Amino acid sequence: MSEIIAEFAGRIRHAEATKTPLRLSGGGSKDFYGGPLCGEMLDTRPYAGIVSYDATELVVTARCGTPLQQIEAALAAQGQMLAFEPPHFGAGATLGGAIAAGLSGPRRAAAGAARDFVLGVKLMDGRGEVMNFGGQVMKNVAGFDVSRLMVGALGTLGLLLEVSLKVLPRPAAEATLRLEAPQGRALDLMNGWAGRPLPISATCWEAGDDGEILTLRLSGAHAAVASACGLIGGERVADAEAFWHALREQRAAFFTGDMSLWRLSLPSVAPPLDLPGAQLIEWGGSQRWLNSGAPAEIVRSAAAKSGGHATLFRGRIEARGAGAFQDLPAPLMALQKKLKLAFDPAGILNPGRMNREF
Amino acid sequence: MAFGLSGEDRKDMGNQRDKPAPPAAIDITGVIAALRRILPREGLLLGDEEGRPYECDGLTAYRQLPLLVALPESEDQVVAVLRFCSEAKLPIVIRGAGTGLSGGATPVANGIVLSLAKFMRILEVDPLARTARVQPGVRNIAISEAAAGHGLYYAPDPSSQIACTIGGNIAENSGGVHCLKYGLTVHNVLRLRLALIDGEVIEIGGAALDSPGYDLLALLIGSEGMLGVVLEATVKLTPKPQLAQVVMASFADVVSAGNAVARIIAAGIIPAGLEMMDKAATAAVEDFVHAGYDLNAAAILLAESDGTPEEVAEEISAMRAVLEVSGATDIRVSTDEAERLRFWAGRKAAFPAVGRITPDYLCMDGTIPRKRVAEMLTRISELSDDYALRCANVFHAGDGNLHPLIMFDANVPGELDRATSFGAGILELSVEMGGTITGEHGVGIEKVKQMCVQFSAAELSQFHAVKAAFDPHALLNPGKAVPTPRRCSEYRLTGTPRAAP
Numbered sequence: 001m002s003e004i005i006a007e008f009a010g011r012i013r014h015a016e017a018t019k020t021p022l023r024l025s026g027g028g029s030k031d032f033y034g035g036p037l038c039g040e041m042l043d044t045r046p047y048a049g050i051v052s053y054d055a056t057e058l059v060v061t062a063r064c065g066t067p068l069q070q071i072e073a074a075l076a077a078q079g080q081m082l083a084f085e086p087p088h089f090g091a092g093a094t095l096g097g098a099i100a101a102g103l104s105g106p107r108r109a110a111a112g113a114a115r116d117f118v119l120g121v122k123l124m125d126g127r128g129e130v131m132n133f134g135g136q137v138m139k140n141v142a143g144f145d146v147s148r149l150m151v152g153a154l155g156t157l158g159l160l161l162e163v164s165l166k167v168l169p170r171p172a173a174e175a176t177l178r179l180e181a182p183q184g185r186a187l188d189l190m191n192g193w194a195g196r197p198l199p200i201s202a203t204c205w206e207a208g209d210d211g212e213i214l215t216l217r218l219s220g221a222h223a224a225v226a227s228a229c230g231l232i233g234g235e236r237v238a239d240a241e242a243f244w245h246a247l248r249e250q251r252a253a254f255f256t257g258d259m260s261l262w263r264l265s266l267p268s269v270a271p272p273l274d275l276p277g278a279q280l281i282e283w284g285g286s287q288r289w290l291n292s293g294a295p296a297e298i299v300r301s302a303a304a305k306s307g308g309h310a311t312l313f314r315g316r317i318e319a320r321g322a323g324a325f326q327d328l329p330a331p332l333m334a335l336q337k338k339l340k341l342a343f344d345p346a347g348i349l350n351p352g353r354m355n356r357e358f
Numbered sequence: 359m360a361f362g363l364s365g366e367d368r369k370d371m372g373n374q375r376d377k378p379a380p381p382a383a384i385d386i387t388g389v390i391a392a393l394r395r396i397l398p399r400e401g402l403l404l405g406d407e408e409g410r411p412y413e414c415d416g417l418t419a420y421r422q423l424p425l426l427v428a429l430p431e432s433e434d435q436v437v438a439v440l441r442f443c444s445e446a447k448l449p450i451v452i453r454g455a456g457t458g459l460s461g462g463a464t465p466v467a468n469g470i471v472l473s474l475a476k477f478m479r480i481l482e483v484d485p486l487a488r489t490a491r492v493q494p495g496v497r498n499i500a501i502s503e504a505a506a507g508h509g510l511y512y513a514p515d516p517s518s519q520i521a522c523t524i525g526g527n528i529a530e531n532s533g534g535v536h537c538l539k540y541g542l543t544v545h546n547v548l549r550l551r552l553a554l555i556d557g558e559v560i561e562i563g564g565a566a567l568d569s570p571g572y573d574l575l576a577l578l579i580g581s582e583g584m585l586g587v588v589l590e591a592t593v594k595l596t597p598k599p600q601l602a603q604v605v606m607a608s609f610a611d612v613v614s615a616g617n618a619v620a621r622i623i624a625a626g627i628i629p630a631g632l633e634m635m636d637k638a639a640t641a642a643v644e645d646f647v648h649a650g651y652d653l654n655a656a657a658i659l660l661a662e663s664d665g666t667p668e669e670v671a672e673e674i675s676a677m678r679a680v681l682e683v684s685g686a687t688d689i690r691v692s693t694d695e696a697e698r699l700r701f702w703a704g705r706k707a708a709f710p711a712v713g714r715i716t717p718d719y720l721c722m723d724g725t726i727p728r729k730r731v732a733e734m735l736t737r738i739s740e741l742s743d744d745y746a747l748r749c750a751n752v753f754h755a756g757d758g759n760l761h762p763l764i765m766f767d768a769n770v771p772g773e774l775d776r777a778t779s780f781g782a783g784i785l786e787l788s789v790e791m792g793g794t795i796t797g798e799h800g801v802g803i804e805k806v807k808q809m810c811v812q813f814s815a816a817e818l819s820q821f822h823a824v825k826a827a828f829d830p831h832a833l834l835n836p837g838k839a840v841p842t843p844r845r846c847s848e849y850r851l852t853g854t855p856r857a858a859p
Contacts, residue, residue: 223668
């Protein structure tokens with residue numbers, strides 16, 4: 001494994017010296033996400049494998065090129081899981097890519113996001129220097145929290161070599177319910193339930209052929225799930241696992257539209273948005289998907305007005321030209337740029353992927 | 359290591375610390391005149407007498423009078439103070455309630471203290487969105503009290519929650535006894551309004567669950583007041599569980615108690631709290647709060663379950679089964695809320711209880727992998743013999759976060775030094791066992807040397823680069839948390855005291 005590290009370091013040092021952009025890539029399953037791809041490919045997949053996993057420690061450490069499937073299988077064998085349910089978006093998805101993209105699945109509102117479960121990273125910066133931040137323990141406040149800063153940075157601050165994640169036991173029981181509710185009512189219900197001690201672990205609202213349906217998953221102790229089912233009502237969904245999996249992987253019918261797919265991240269209590277196109281709501285109201293041909297300015301200003309932001313998740317022709325991510329205010333932008341330079345002074349790591357300016 | 363030092367032999371160690379190059383000469387009259395134009399009359403504290411209450415935080419062995427103390431009461435005043443200090447290159451130490459245990463708020467001789475004590479308003483509680491918008495000087499427990507009417511509370515609960523402020527919690531990424539299940543400060547803060555050193559005010563995070571760009575929220579939380587001044591925070595509120603019950607189990611040896619912790623986790627249970635105390639700790643506590651602890655046990659475990667009554671019953675019976683298999687000699691379950699609170703009262707009063715039986719003590723804060731807890735206890739007990747100093751142990755066992763309390767008498771020549779070496783030994787063992795020197799108390803000035811053991815020169819210089827992106831002249835909390843390379847080479851040269859003197 002040390003030869004692979006040496007090879008990565010050689011590539012990065014050469015790129016730094018020659019100011020040649022590098023494109024860090026694992027399985028390529030999230031190539032569509034973020035800004036345009038640019039630079040010579042550096043394939044992270046050779047650096048693979050689980051470094052350590054001890055179920056009683058609730059921690060797994062694995063190399064960046066490890067297939068996400070392999071990690072999930074190892075955890076499942078011990079009755080554990082990655083509670084943030086990272087989307088794979090392809091069979092080749094790697095751990096490094098999942099953490100660099102920083103995306104989370106249906107359980108996010110209840111359990112936390114990818115960044116909430118990262119305990120430590122080993123990374124190689126834009127000078128080819130290998131450094132460790134955080135660690136393999138639950139609580140660690142020594143030094144700035146550089147490891148969480150890496151989550152969602154799309155490889156622009158460093159090549160993630162190893163990642164340590166907190167893992168959780170799989171819930172003893174799960175049940176999925178569906179009930180009819182128009183959007184406004186569904187938002188009220190989700191927010192109301194979230195304020196009560198109920199074991200809701202995922203929500204999905206969608207207007208489909210069979211009406212406006214709110215689907216929700218309950219996870220926890222048998223007794224807790226049973227009593228919540230009684231309280232919430234609705235109808236039990238039989239093939240629930242397939243439903244949540246299709247939602248996470250965006251294989252559900254909603255995601256097969258031929259318009260741009262926007263991800264709106266909003267306060268959960270934001271009222272229904274009046275935007276052209278179809279919507280699907282997750283995370284108790286905090287994540288709203290929009291399939292729409294609306295111009296970027298319209299979508300982004302609606303998101304901002306509601307107190308959130310909009311990401312052009314999968315852009316089609318009509319939205320090209322708009323950046324993937326909502327613009328930052330100037331002082332924040334300046335700060336982000338300085339941070340980028342602190343980790344990658346030559347600006348060679350995935351330039352343009354996170355931000356058009358660097 | 360945090361000191362509870364009551365002897366007469368207090369050391370003024372502030373002068374030994376790293377500082378940025380001071381301005382050639384501080385024109386103190388000019389500084390006072392400038393700040394007078396910004397702050398109301400009572401917002402500026404001058405001289406030894408007025409500065410004395412600010413000379414230390416919870417790490418009382420380290421004391422240093424600041425040049426002066428600024429107590430702004432509006433955002434505009436904070437911004438103006440920052441602009442002035444930024445231009446005058448005057449160091450600033452930000453301060454909340456001063457309960458920190460690592461000297462994060464210890465003043466510097468050539469700088470001012472910026473106290474946020476007047477920012478104590480809860481601006482908004484939104485029960486539907488389950489958030490509270492608060493000023494940085496609001497006390498941790500005040501948020502839960504304000505939310506209680508809605509069946510909500512703010513989850514992180516450091517032992518000092520009655521006094522400590524949310525601003526300080528954000529600076530330290532504070533934990534508490536419930537963080538294995540409910541997370542640390544970083545998991546419970548959604549947004550910060552932050553003033554940068556040059557007076558620029560920015561918003562980080564928001565009312566949504568994420569925001570575009572790098573995750574500055576994660577970087578800011580736990581940054582020990584070195585990157586910016588928190589002006590306002592939006593925190594997450596959690597629904598109050600219907601019921602909580604705690605199991606108290608006794609063990610005849612610490613190894614069995616440590617194994618029981620691992621077995622509970624292996625059984626798929628994440629208790630709301632999972633704490634361990636050794637015999638020295640329970641003895642000190644029992645005398646003080648009469649919690650009903652088993653004084654014959656070598657160690658006791660406290661494991662809490664919360665949720666619906668059915669859920670709690672299910673989890674308690676599962677934990678009971680695991681504890682029995684793990685060799686618990688006695689198991690008691692709290693029968694009502696009063697008893698539950700009594701069981702916890704002892705744990706929460708552990709520091710003051712130990713403070714009663716020794717003139718001084720020093721509190722450590724390492725975190726190690728759970729499976730090495732028993733081994734660590736054995737090593738600590740060996741070190742205790744080597745240094746001829748008593749040590750009581752209280753742990754957040756579920757997190758592997760240890761708080762050994764080293765007892766000493768600062769009036770006995772050499773004991774403070776021995777205690778410090780003992781503490782350094784424990785911190786270095788924590789790193790050696792794959793852990794960290796600090797789980798929740800912060801590095802501050804106290805553990806800044808041990809940062810050299812945990813991090814390489816390249817890692818430390820990366821921390822400095824991050825710091826420089828926010829604060830290029832190192833004016834915010836200088837000398838704290840991240841050591842200079844020179845300091846580390848000195849530390850490495852002198853070696854680490856492991857054997858008894």
